[in-house]
Amino acid sequence: MKAIQFLIGFALLALASSLASAYDPSRLQDICVAIEDPKDGGLNKPGNTTNRLGVNETEANVEQIPGLNTLGVSAFRIDYAPNGQSPPHIHPRASEILLVLEGTLYAGFVTSDNLNNTLITKVLHEGDVFVFPIGLIHFHVNIGKTSAVAYSGLNSQFPGEITIADTIFGAHPRIKPDFLAKAFQLDPNVVKDLENKFGNGN
Structure with missing residues (x-):
């Protein structure tokens, strides 16, 4: 009987500890490093959208x-x-x-x-x-x-x-086109074209 009580108690303790660590604990510290330049970290200015993605x-x-x-x-x-x-x-x-x-x-x-x-x-x-x-x-x-x-x-x-897309087709060194062609069900030439576009940062 004591063995069963011990096992039940141990199981409850294990369950409680797993529930207690099922979330990220607070990482708050008592110090905050100041921004050296007041322009850093500002979100008040529009960004330049003249790029391939707009x-x-x-x-x-x-x-x-x-x-x-x-x-x-x-x-x-x-x-x-x-x-x-x-x-x-x-x-x-x-x-x-x-x-x-x-x-x-x-x-x-x-x-x-x-x-x-x-x-x-x-x-x-x-x-x-x-x-x-x-x-x-x-x-x-x-x-x-x-x-x-x-x-x-x-x-x-x-x-x-x-x-x-940037990660898959712009990898350095390139991922083999035959592998990507099979994975994405594409013609290998299409994969090579995509790798050329993304690999050159266009």
Whole structure:
């Protein structure tokens, strides 16, 4: 009987300790490093959207604002030209909430394999928000006729960003075209063309 009580007690203790560590503990410290240059980390100025994607992301993470160290938060200002897009990408260390300040965006994410790769989307207008879960492929695109602006908040001081096409087709050294052709069910010549485009930073 004592052996059974011991096993039950041990199992409850193990369960309690696993539940207690099922979330990220607070990383708050009693010190905040000041910004040396007041221009660092500002999100008040529009970004230059004259690039191949028609989008500019102004970051406010621990690299721009050292005071974010250990706080577990960061932000972006995202400026979009008409038809500008933040292409399919993931943040490996953070979930993201997107708030539209101006314009109309089409935003979405794809669930994981065990949820049948379901596409979840919404058209967002001024004041609307959308949440992208950590590690899922997501995107947003300006579908309006004018420029758009959004802010995003992430629950990591350095969330990281992996843009799918840039990562796959712009890898150095290149991933073998025959492998990618089979993986994406493409003609190897199409893969080579994509690798030439992304590999040259165009």
